[in-house]
Amino acid sequence: MLGALVTVVVILACAGVVCAMAAARVVKQYERGVVFRLGRLRQDVRGPGFTMIAPAFDRLRKVNMQIVTMPVPAQEGITRDNVTVRVDAVVYFKVVDPAEAIVAVEDYRFAVSQMAQTSLRSIIGKSDLDDLLSNREKLNQGLELMIDSPAIGWGVHIDRVEIKDVSLPETMKRSMARQAEADRERRARVINADAELQASKKLAEAAAQMAETPSALQLRLLQTVMAVAAEKNSTLVLPIPVELLRFLERGGQQTPEAARANGAGAKEPVSAARQASPPAAQEEIPPAAAVPTLTEREPEREPERASERASERSVER
Secondary structure (H helix, E strand, C coil), rough: HHHHHHHHHHHHHHHHHHHHHHHEEEEEECCEEEEEEECCCCCEEEEEEEEEEECCCCCCCCCEEECEEEEEEEEEEEECCEEEEEEEEEEEEEECHHHHCCCCCCCCCHHHHHHHHHHHHHHHHCCCHHHHHHHHHHHHHHHHHHHHHHHHHCCCCEEEEEEEECCHHHHHHHHHHHHHHHHHHHHHHHHHHHHHHHHHHHHHHHHHHHCHHHHHHHHHHHHHHHHHHHCCCCCCCCCCCHHHHHHHHHCCCCCCCCHHHHHHHHCCCHHHHEEEEHHHHHCCCCCCCCCCCHHCCCCCHHHHHHHHHHHHHHHCC
16 A cells, blocks of 8 residues: 555656656846747747746747848849849847737748848839939938838837848949949049149249249259269260350350441551551552452453464364
């Protein structure tokens, strides 16, 4: 009798241990437990730690409360300016109401994924290519609102949505590259022209300053020679300033007054006898006969040459 009683106690103890083990649950810190008793939702959501449920009547489902990072598959669409693009994104969301996430939607992860893909296609069709490439912040906010609106009823909060990449056709990439290159070339030419204008103004000011002080031009010439000589060249080109050439040209061309002065000073010197004689005597001296030149003597000797030629012909006969 006593043995049967001990056996019953042992069996009951084992059954209790088994039931306790079946009823014991551990909820982690980042999870919440939703209990269904006979298919009916219990309002008390189990927090993290050790909890007990009725093994035969209750069913515990754990919901992750962490922020979930979900990549959105690349979606291909046509923008508002008729450009075919391929865009992919990433969605960050978390569960804020575990009971609604379990009851309101069958699979909240799949639902958020499908809603993100649909919203991404809609954003592509409503935006221009320039907005997709340069104004992503605004598109991210619009995409977040589009996904978050229905997700609120599922107990899910969309934390952030980011567009990761925008893939363009090769022809569009080449066109954009040509456009960017042309724009860069235009800006480079404008900057170069502006630099030339500023440099010309500064050179004009420097030339005006050097014109007032000619020694500055000579110093600038010496600086140029030093800069050329510092390169250890075998040939040294020495530029001659234009001002020096103008000075030499002015020195070679004498004024009429200077020429007359030079002519008066270069007259033939008067002999000492003529200087000593009185002016009346100097006036009585007849001028010397002019010596005929070679061209003047040629006509005088022409008859003599004719007679000599006639005598030579007679001797030959």
